[in-house]
Amino acid sequence: MSPKIPQAFQSAKSILCDLVRFETVSGTSTDEINAYIASHCEAAATDRIIAPGPVPGQQNIAFRFGPDVSGGLILSGHTDVVPVQDQKWSHPPFVATERDGRIYGRGTCDMKGFLASMIAAVPKLVDAKLKRPIWLAFTYDEETGCLGAPYLAEEIAKQATDIEAVIVGEPTEMSVVDQHKGAFVEYVTFNGVSAHSSLPWLGLSANEYAIRFSAQLITLNEEFSQEVPVGEGDRMTTLNLAQINGGTAHNIISDKCRVMWSLRCAPGQDADAIVQRIRAMARALEAEMQRHATEASVEFETVFDVPPLAANTASTALRLGLGMTGQNAGQSVNYGTEAGVYQKVGLPTIICGPGSIEQAHKPDEWIAVQQLDACDSFIERLIAHQSV
Known part of the structure; x- marks a missing residue:
C-alpha cells in the first residue's frame, strides 16, 4: 500500500464515543469494529496484517505506518469488552456519556480509550514522515484469556524485524508496567463408576477423588502463601479452586466430577512446572482409581494459558517507556494482559x-478525559521518537 491523505482529524474523545457503540463483548464478531478501524487506518497505512483465529468472524488486524525497516514500535490494544449483564448502570453502557470530566460507557477504560488515542494519531503518523515504523495492532477476545493475541503476535514477529518496543495500552494511569502474573485455567474431570449408594463397593465415586484432588490444591496454595511476606501479593503465586461439579442424586455414586482450578503465577516462577506438578497429583489419583476400576480415568482440558510478563531491566521497551514517562523503574500489577503473549x-x-x-x-465504567489527553501526548512523543 502507498500512504494516502487520511480523513480529517478526529479527537480521541470523539472516536471513543464511536467505539463504545460497538457491543464487542468477548466472543462476538469483530467485523463491524474492524471495518470502522480500517476506515481510519487502511488508506494511510503502508502495510496491513490480518491474523484470524479459529472462529469465523473474529480477526486481529494491524497497520504499519512508516517504512519497512528495523526499530519499529507496536501499539496494541484489544477490541473486546466484558459483559454488562446483571450490572446496575446509571448510564447506557453502550452509549458514551460525558460528565464532569469523565466519559462513561463499557470499555471506555478497558481499553477503548487507548484504541481511540491510537486511531486519533493516524493523521499525525502520516504527517510525521516516520524514519522507523509504528504499528497499530488490534486484537480480539483478550478478556476471555488472550485468545486472539497469539495469532497476531506470531504473525507480526515474522514480518516486523528488530522491534524496539511493544506497548500494550491497558489502564495503568499512563505509568509503565513491566511485570505481571500469568494466568492458567484448567478443567480436571474425574471419571468413576456409577452404582446405587447402598452398594458402594460396586462403584467408584468420582466426587471423592475430585475432593481429594481439591484438598491437595488447597495445601499447595498454602505452601505458596508461605513463600512471600504478607502484603507483597504481587509476588505471590496463587491457586484458586474455582468450581467443583459432580453427582446427580443422593442415592447414586457419582461417576463424573469436574474441577476447575486456576493459577496466577508470579513473574519469575515456572508456571509450566507448577502445572505439571498439579497434573501429576491428578494422575497419581487416577492410578489409584484404576486399581479399583480399570475403566476409571482423569481428563485435562486447558481453558486458557496467559504467560506472565517478566521484568527485564535490559529491555529496550522498558528503557523507552521510562524515558517517555520520566519514571525511574517499571511497576508490577496483579492482573494479566496480552503483554506476556x-x-x-x-x-x-x-x-x-x-x-x-x-x-x-x-457498572458505570469510566475514563477521565485528562487521561485521554495524557495518552495522546504520550503517543505524540513516540511519533517524535520514530521521526529522528
Whole structure:
C-alpha cells in the first residue's frame, strides 16, 4: 500500500464515543469494529496484517505506518469488552456519556480509550514522515484469556524485524508496567463408576477423588502463601479452586466430577512446572482409581494459558517507556494482559495506557478525559521518537 491523505482529524474523545457503540463483548464478531478501524487506518497505512483465529468472524488486524525497516514500535490494544449483564448502570453502557470530566460507557477504560488515542494519531503518523515504523495492532477476545493475541503476535514477529518496543495500552494511569502474573485455567474431570449408594463397593465415586484432588490444591496454595511476606501479593503465586461439579442424586455414586482450578503465577516462577506438578497429583489419583476400576480415568482440558510478563531491566521497551514517562523503574500489577503473549514470541514489551484498572469491568465504567489527553501526548512523543 502507498500512504494516502487520511480523513480529517478526529479527537480521541470523539472516536471513543464511536467505539463504545460497538457491543464487542468477548466472543462476538469483530467485523463491524474492524471495518470502522480500517476506515481510519487502511488508506494511510503502508502495510496491513490480518491474523484470524479459529472462529469465523473474529480477526486481529494491524497497520504499519512508516517504512519497512528495523526499530519499529507496536501499539496494541484489544477490541473486546466484558459483559454488562446483571450490572446496575446509571448510564447506557453502550452509549458514551460525558460528565464532569469523565466519559462513561463499557470499555471506555478497558481499553477503548487507548484504541481511540491510537486511531486519533493516524493523521499525525502520516504527517510525521516516520524514519522507523509504528504499528497499530488490534486484537480480539483478550478478556476471555488472550485468545486472539497469539495469532497476531506470531504473525507480526515474522514480518516486523528488530522491534524496539511493544506497548500494550491497558489502564495503568499512563505509568509503565513491566511485570505481571500469568494466568492458567484448567478443567480436571474425574471419571468413576456409577452404582446405587447402598452398594458402594460396586462403584467408584468420582466426587471423592475430585475432593481429594481439591484438598491437595488447597495445601499447595498454602505452601505458596508461605513463600512471600504478607502484603507483597504481587509476588505471590496463587491457586484458586474455582468450581467443583459432580453427582446427580443422593442415592447414586457419582461417576463424573469436574474441577476447575486456576493459577496466577508470579513473574519469575515456572508456571509450566507448577502445572505439571498439579497434573501429576491428578494422575497419581487416577492410578489409584484404576486399581479399583480399570475403566476409571482423569481428563485435562486447558481453558486458557496467559504467560506472565517478566521484568527485564535490559529491555529496550522498558528503557523507552521510562524515558517517555520520566519514571525511574517499571511497576508490577496483579492482573494479566496480552503483554506476556508478545514477550513470549521474543518482542520487548511493556504496558502503559490511560485510565485506572479500578474503573474497569464495573457498572458505570469510566475514563477521565485528562487521561485521554495524557495518552495522546504520550503517543505524540513516540511519533517524535520514530521521526529522528
